[in-house]
Amino acid sequence: MPAAARLDPKDYFTAEEWAPLARRSSWKGPAMIAHAWATIFAAGAMVVVWPFTLPLAVMIIGTRQLGLAILMHDAAHGALHKNLKVNDWLSEWLTGGGVHTYRPYHLTHHRFGQQSEDPDLSLSAPFPITRLSLRRKIVRDLTGQTFFKARFGRFVGKLKARKSGEPLLPILTVEFKRHRRWLAMGAIVTAVAAPFGLWWVWPVLWVLPQASWYPLVTRLRNIAEHACIAENEPDPMRQARTTKANLLERMLIAPYYVNYHCEHHMFMHVPCYSLPRAHRILARKGVTQRMLVEPGGYLKVLSLASSKPA
Incomplete structure (x- = not known):
C-alpha cells in the first residue's frame, strides 16, 4: 500500500x-x-x-x-x-x-x-x-489494570515463562533498567517530601493518577x-x-x-x-x-x- x-x-x-x-x-x-x-x-x-x-x-x-x-x-x-x-x-x-x-x-x-x-x-x-x-x-x-499490564505485563510474562532453576537476577536487572527513571523520580520525590511528613506524595499524587x-x-x-x-x-x-x-x-x-x-x-x-x-x-x-x-x-x-x- x-x-x-x-x-x-x-x-x-x-x-x-x-x-x-x-x-x-x-x-x-x-x-x-x-x-x-x-x-x-x-x-x-x-x-x-x-x-x-x-x-x-x-x-x-x-x-x-x-x-x-x-x-x-x-x-x-x-x-x-x-x-x-x-x-x-x-x-x-x-x-x-x-x-x-x-x-x-x-x-x-x-x-x-x-x-x-x-x-x-x-x-x-x-x-x-x-x-x-x-x-x-x-x-x-x-x-489500574491497564496501567499494570502496560508497565509490568512483559515482566510478569517473563516470570511465567521462566524455567525452574533459571536465575531471576537477569530478569530483574532488565526490568529495573526499563523503569529506572520512573523509580528514580519516586525515590527523589519521597526523599525530599518525607522529612515534611509527605512520604505519600509520589504514590498518591503521581502513581495513582498515572494508573x-x-x-x-x-x-x-x-x-x-x-x-x-x-x-x-x-x-x-x-x-x-x-x-x-x-x-x-x-x-x-x-x-x-x-x-x-x-x-x-x-x-x-x-x-x-x-x-x-x-x-x-x-x-x-x-x-x-x-x-x-x-x-x-x-x-x-x-x-x-x-x-x-x-
Missing part, C-alpha cells in the same frame, strides 16, 4: 497565513511544559491543604500527565522548540522521555495514516464496539482521533478526527489542543499551539466542511464508538 496522500499548505493558506502557523517558537513549547508542571504541583498542593479534593486532583494530574505526553509528541515532530537539540533535550528531561524511540514509530503512523501499514491501526480497528465492552475498558483503566485517570484519557484520545474511520481511507482530510472540546473537556480530557487531530494529520509539522488558528482559517474558507470534525464533543465520539449492537 502506498503512503497516505499529502496535502500542500499552499492550496489552503496564503503565504502570510502559513508563515506564522509553521513557525516554531523558542518560548511557547517551554511555557507549555512549565504550565503542565505548575498545574501538577498546584493540584498536589490542593490535596495537601484539602485532602477531600484528591479525586479532582487525580483527574487534573492525570490529564497533565497526558499533556506532557502530548508535548513529547510535539517534540517528535520537532515542534517544541525551534532548535532541534533544545527540542529533544526538553522532551527527554521535562516531558517523560522516550522521544528518540517514539519519533520513527510515530512518523510511520503519519506516513501511512489509517492505511494497512499504519502501526497505530490496531488502536482504531476494533471500533465500533458495544457499550458493555466500552464500560469494561473504562473499568480496567480506572482500576487510573491517565490510561482513561489516553484511551479517550485514541478513540476520538481515529476510531470508526475506515481502513485505507483515501481522503487525507478524513483520516483523523477533530473533536470540538469545551473548557471542561480541555481541562480534564484534551489538554494542549490535542483535539485538533485532523489538522495535525493534514499539516503535521504545525506546532500544537497553532492548530486552533489553522482550524479557524480553514473554517472561514469552508474547508472544515470536507474534514472529519465532531462538533458534539467527546461524549458524542464515545456514543459513536460504542454503537455496535450487543
Whole structure:
C-alpha cells in the first residue's frame, strides 16, 4: 500500500497565513511544559491543604500527565522548540522521555495514516464496539489494570515463562533498567517530601493518577482521533478526527489542543499551539466542511464508538 496522500499548505493558506502557523517558537513549547508542571504541583498542593479534593486532583494530574505526553509528541515532530537539540533535550528531561524511540514509530503512523501499514491501526480497528465492552475498558483503566499490564505485563510474562532453576537476577536487572527513571523520580520525590511528613506524595499524587485517570484519557484520545474511520481511507482530510472540546473537556480530557487531530494529520509539522488558528482559517474558507470534525464533543465520539449492537 502506498503512503497516505499529502496535502500542500499552499492550496489552503496564503503565504502570510502559513508563515506564522509553521513557525516554531523558542518560548511557547517551554511555557507549555512549565504550565503542565505548575498545574501538577498546584493540584498536589490542593490535596495537601484539602485532602477531600484528591479525586479532582487525580483527574487534573492525570490529564497533565497526558499533556506532557502530548508535548513529547510535539517534540517528535520537532515542534517544541525551534532548535532541534533544545527540542529533544526538553522532551527527554521535562516531558517523560522516550522521544528518540517514539519519533520513527510515530512518523510511520503519519506516513501511512489509517492505511494497512499504519502501526497505530490496531488502536482504531476494533471500533465500533458495544457499550458493555466500552464500560469494561473504562473499568480496567480506572482500576489500574491497564496501567499494570502496560508497565509490568512483559515482566510478569517473563516470570511465567521462566524455567525452574533459571536465575531471576537477569530478569530483574532488565526490568529495573526499563523503569529506572520512573523509580528514580519516586525515590527523589519521597526523599525530599518525607522529612515534611509527605512520604505519600509520589504514590498518591503521581502513581495513582498515572494508573487510573491517565490510561482513561489516553484511551479517550485514541478513540476520538481515529476510531470508526475506515481502513485505507483515501481522503487525507478524513483520516483523523477533530473533536470540538469545551473548557471542561480541555481541562480534564484534551489538554494542549490535542483535539485538533485532523489538522495535525493534514499539516503535521504545525506546532500544537497553532492548530486552533489553522482550524479557524480553514473554517472561514469552508474547508472544515470536507474534514472529519465532531462538533458534539467527546461524549458524542464515545456514543459513536460504542454503537455496535450487543
